[in-house]
Amino acid sequence: MVSPNFITEIIDNDLTTGKHSEVVTRFPPEPNGYAHIGHTYASFIDYGIARDYGGRFHLRMDDTNPEGERMEYAEAIIEDLTWLGWDWGEHIYFASDYYDQLYAMAIRLIKAGKAYVDSLPEDAISEYRGTVTEPGKESPYRNRSVEENLELFERMRAGEFKEGEHILRAKIDMASPNMKLRDPILYRILHQSHYRTGDKWCIYPMYDYAHPLSDAIEGITHSLCSLEFVENRAIYDWLVDNLFEEPRPRQYEFGRRSLEYTIVSKRKLIQLVNGGHVSGWDDPRMPTLAGLRRRGVTPESIRDFASRVGTSRTNRTVDIALLEYAIRDDLNHKAPRIMGVLEPLKVVISNYEGEDWLEADYWPSDIAKSGSRKLPFSKTLYIEQEDFAERPPKGFKRLSPGEHVRLRHAYVIRCDEVIKDESGKISELRCSYFPDSLGENVSGIKVKGAIHWLSAEHALKAEIRLYDRLFSVPNPDDEEGTFLDYLNPESLIVKEGLVEPSVLSDAEGSRYQFERQGYFWQDPKDSSPEALVFNRIISLKDSWATKQVKPKADKEAKPAQPKVAASIGEPLDPVLSFSNEQKAKLEKLESKVFGLSHDDAVMLIADDKLVNYFEDAVLAYPNNPQLTANWIINELRRELAADEAPAQKLKAKDLAELIELINQETINNRIAKEVFAEMLEGKTARAIVAERGLEQVTDSSEIEPLIDKVLAANPDKVEAYKGGKTGLSGFFMGQVMRESGGKANPQLVKELIEKKLQ
RNA sequence: UGGCCCAUCGUCUAAUGGCAGGACAAGUGAUUUUGGAUCACUCGGUCGGGGUUCGAGUCCCUGUGGGCCAGCCA
Numbered sequence: 001m002v003s004p005n006f007i008t009e010i011i012d013n014d015l016t017t018g019k020h021s022e023v024v025t026r027f028p029p030e031p032n033g034y035a036h037i038g039h040t041y042a043s044f045i046d047y048g049i050a051r052d053y054g055g056r057f058h059l060r061m062d063d064t065n066p067e068g069e070r071m072e073y074a075e076a077i078i079e080d081l082t083w084l085g086w087d088w089g090e091h092i093y094f095a096s097d098y099y100d101q102l103y104a105m106a107i108r109l110i111k112a113g114k115a116y117v118d119s120l121p122e123d124a125i126s127e128y129r130g131t132v133t134e135p136g137k138e139s140p141y142r143n144r145s146v147e148e149n150l151e152l153f154e155r156m157r158a159g160e161f162k163e164g165e166h167i168l169r170a171k172i173d174m175a176s177p178n179m180k181l182r183d184p185i186l187y188r189i190l191h192q193s194h195y196r197t198g199d200k201w202c203i204y205p206m207y208d209y210a211h212p213l214s215d216a217i218e219g220i221t222h223s224l225c226s227l228e229f230v231e232n233r234a235i236y237d238w239l240v241d242n243l244f245e246e247p248r249p250r251q252y253e254f255g256r257r258s259l260e261y262t263i264v265s266k267r268k269l270i271q272l273v274n275g276g277h278v279s280g281w282d283d284p285r286m287p288t289l290a291g292l293r294r295r296g297v298t299p300e301s302i303r304d305f306a307s308r309v310g311t312s313r314t315n316r317t318v319d320i321a322l323l324e325y326a327i328r329d330d331l332n333h334k335a336p337r338i339m340g341v342l343e344p345l346k347v348v349i350s351n352y353e354g355e356d357w358l359e360a361d362y363w364p365s366d367i368a369k370s371g372s373r374k375l376p377f378s379k380t381l382y383i384e385q386e387d388f389a390e391r392p393p394k395g396f397k398r399l400s401p402g403e404h405v406r407l408r409h410a411y412v413i414r415c416d417e418v419i420k421d422e423s424g425k426i427s428e429l430r431c432s433y434f435p436d437s438l439g440e441n442v443s444g445i446k447v448k449g450a451i452h453w454l455s456a457e458h459a460l461k462a463e464i465r466l467y468d469r470l471f472s473v474p475n476p477d478d479e480e481g482t483f484l485d486y487l488n489p490e491s492l493i494v495k496e497g498l499v500e501p502s503v504l505s506d507a508e509g510s511r512y513q514f515e516r517q518g519y520f521w522q523d524p525k526d527s528s529p530e531a532l533v534f535n536r537i538i539s540l541k542d543s544w545a546t547k548q549v550k551p552k553a554d555k556e557a558k559p560a561q562p563k564v565a566a567s568i569g570e571p572l573d574p575v576l577s578f579s580n581e582q583k584a585k586l587e588k589l590e591s592k593v594f595g596l597s598h599d600d601a602v603m604l605i606a607d608d609k610l611v612n613y614f615e616d617a618v619l620a621y622p623n624n625p626q627l628t629a630n631w632i633i634n635e636l637r638r639e640l641a642a643d644e645a646p647a648q649k650l651k652a653k654d655l656a657e658l659i660e661l662i663n664q665e666t667i668n669n670r671i672a673k674e675v676f677a678e679m680l681e682g683k684t685a686r687a688i689v690a691e692r693g694l695e696q697v698t699d700s701s702e703i704e705p706l707i708d709k710v711l712a713a714n715p716d717k718v719e720a721y722k723g724g725k726t727g728l729s730g731f732f733m734g735q736v737m738r739e740s741g742g743k744a745n746p747q748l749v750k751e752l753i754e755k756k757l758q
Numbered sequence: 759u760g761g762c763c764c765a766u767c768g769u770c771u772a773a774u775g776g777c778a779g780g781a782c783a784a785g786u787g788a789u790u791u792u793g794g795a796u797c798a799c800u801c802g803g804u805c806g807g808g809g810u811u812c813g814a815g816u817c818c819c820u821g822u823g824g825g826c827c828a829g830c831c832a
Contacts, residue, residue: 003771003772004772005771005772028832029832030831030832032831032832062832064831064832065831065832067831068831122829122830125830126828126829126830129828130828131760131828132760132761132827132828133759133760133761133828134759134760134828135760136828163830164830167830176761177760177761177762178761178762178827179760179761179827179828180827182828185829185830187830188830189830190830204830206829206830206831206832207831207832208832211832227763227764227825227826228825228826228827228832229826229832230762230763230826230827231761231762231763231826231827232827253763255763255764255825257770260769308770308771308781308782309770309771310770310771310772310781311771312764312770312771313763313764314763314764314765314824314825315764315824315825315826316769316770316771317769317770318769318770318782319768319769319770319782319783321769321782321783322769322770322781322782322783324782325781325782325783326782328794328795329795332794332795333795337792337794364790364791364792364794364795365790366790366794366795366796367795395793397793398793406791407791408791408792409791410791412791439791440791447791449791449792449793450790450791450792451792452792513792513794515792515794516792516793516794517792518794540792540793540794540795541793541794541795542793542794543793543794544793545793546784546793547793569820569821569822570821571819571820571821572820597809599808599809599819599820600809600819603818603819630809630810630811630818631810633809633810633818633819634809634810634811634817634818634819635810635817635818637818638817638818668812669810669811669812670775670811670812673775673811673817717777720777725777727777727778728776728777729776729777729812729813730775730776730777730812730813731776731777732776733776733812733813734775734776734777734813735776737776737812738776745812746811746812746813747812748812749812750812750813751812
């Protein structure tokens with residue numbers, strides 16, 4: 001369901017290491033608006049992962065701010081997510097249910113000296129916070145006694161203060177480069193009643209406080225959210241570390257997905273509704289789930305879409321064609337085919353009298369379903385205006401004067417005469433039909449195409465609403481002016497059309513394909529048997545139309561963007577900021593004694609820790625300083641920088657031992673990396689090599705059989721290689737190296753392979 | 759004069775350091791009583807520059823580009 005990604009990788013790891021035995025995720029919407037397509041993606045990851053791992057999925061209303069939150073929204077979100085197919089069983093929660101616990105935990109923090117009541121006014125707090133480039137200042141109230149904090153906080157809760165008079169903050173670090181850590185606010189006073197807790201509280205927890213603790217309370221294992229919360233993770237960890245034991249939840253962030261021709265910002269959606277640009281939150285053009293549902297889009301197709309859009313750590317904008325594909329792909333095998341005419345053109349069959357009820361299959365032959373309805377045929381028909389051309393363009397496969405066409409499920413007709421009204425507009429076609437062309441009994445007349453049609457006296461009038469993309473540009477937010485300037489004026493076109501009489505006897509909520517037009521269903525609000533209203537869910541792919549606009553499309557094609565950056569920036573020379581001592585050291589490392597390249601020497605010297613480490617290592621093994629430098633720069637430094645840093649324990653002389661083994665060619669580079677990884681666990685290089693017998697194999701007579709084995713096992717690859725696919729040399733190398741347990745001398749292997757493949 | 763995150767076909771996404779693959783889009787053809795669907799094929803990519811390595815999309819440095827952080831919002 002959810003395709004593998006960096007999060008499932010983490011989960012796999014947590015499960016195999018036993019860090020968690022079960023996966024518990026949650027989706028935490030705030031009930032202050034309607035769910036939209038963006039929510040489906042996030043909730044899909046949460047629900048899908050829990051489901052895939054046989055774990056638990058919680059729906060939690062993140063209601064920590066009484067302003068704007070309403071039960072009505074919570075209910076709508078529940079309805080929408082249920083419709084989507086997410087199943088949380090009994091696990092529906094409200095952050096507001098945790099208010100007592102959260103309050104108790106705040107007391108604990110205060111008692112531990114980790115939280116304090118600040119009484120600075122709002123603007124001062126903002127000022128004291130500093131900026132992204134300047135550290136903040138500590139509040140004069142930061143060092144109040146525990147007793148005073150306890151008393152003030154209790155009085156805050158009791159409603160003794162006005163909004164803004166006091167707040168509760170975590171005591172972390174006002175100088176942190178991470179702004180979120182500059183004593184984040186935990187509680188604020190809000191004299192507002194809450195849609196669930198009423199007037200019980202006048203202090204409310206902030207998201208940054210309530211969210212991690214709610215996760216921990218519920219036993220969430222993997223708390224997944226979007227990228228803009230990366231900085232918040234620091235508070236998340238701080239709080240959970242201070243208040244909970246292992247196993248505790250961890251937060252992981254994924255990239256958001258936006259959709260072309262769509263916006264989901266709550267503010268902008270409201271503007272669309274209030275400005276009358278759409279009919280409401282469930283207007284079929286809206287990206288809300290309510291809108292999608294009313295339009296007729298199936299939950300299956302939305303799920304399929306979400307699974308086709310992958311998960312990564314980058315914000316991305318998805319091609320809307322992918323959504324459209326998912327919708328069509330689902331409906332293709334679900335929607336019976338009927339006929340509907342959007343813009344009728346009258347056709348009189350001169351040589352036909354009376355009426356016939358023809359049997360017409362609901363399904364094309366490539367769909368393994370059966371069923372049919374009766375279709376009335378008579379002297380006067382309607383066809384689609386588009387399906388007739390007085391002067392047909394090249395490649396036109398429909399009706400034109402003197403030409404034949406198949407009426408879908410019925411006869412072949414020929415156009416004999418075109419009748420126009422006073423204004424010159426075509427008002428009617430006179431055609432003749434071929435009685436022996438029905439069904440398989442083809443009259444011998446060849447036709448290029450088949451068109452849809454309806455019997456004039458039997459067809460039902462219907463309002464047909466043709467919905468299209470809401471915006472005329474893929475990224476309205478990236479354009480000049482406001483997004484409202486880019487509304488697609490043709491996002492809704494209403495037609496007075498005709499449909500088959502059979503629809504009246506179909507079940508409510510039936511979706512159809514109007515052949516050659518698209519997928520439709522009756523609008524669930526506005527349609528009735530007396531006044532039919534059909535919504536177009538999605539048009540059919542139209543390769544004829546695509547072909548027609550091709551020259552234009554070529555012109556519109558984006559000019560090839562040069563991928564190369566226009567300017568090549570000069571790296572800042574770090575030597576400029578070096579002290580005299582560092583400069584002296586640089587000279588030393590670049591001298592013949594050490595012989596390091598300039599860049600490597602600079603890199604080491606820029607970090608005192610590294611240069612000291614380097615000097616110690618070279619002291620322990622002086623034979624190849626450059627090799628030592630390479631290992632420190634390319635391998636060791638990464639480990640030193642890692643969060644959990646076992647490398648701190650790796651002594652310079654131990655690394656020197658590894659360098660010696662490499663330099664003496666006792667082990668090859670590939671093995672060296674394996675050994676290095678094990679050394680982080682505290683063993684020494686020589687011990688690892690001896691224990692596991694990792695010495696390099698340099699004897700051709702030992703290697704050659706391995707090569708023969710690999711070549712024999714892959715005759716096709718050998719063939720391809722000899723045919724010029726030299727990229728396969730890496731494949732052979734890899735196979736042979738693997739066969740040798742990684743121990744073969746790679747240069748030797750390479751030479752031998754090349755010799756054998758000549 | 760900050761910190762953090764990110765960069766693979768047009769789009770989205772894969773590739774224990776070892777054959778850059780898939781899907782959508784586009785194109786060609788087959789098939790078709792839907793210019794749909796289906797099938798086959800084609801087109802097309804590792805942001806630039808250095809380094810490590812037998813071998814780099816993957817590791818290191820750097821440049822460029824993009825995103826996020828200074829609500830008593832979430």
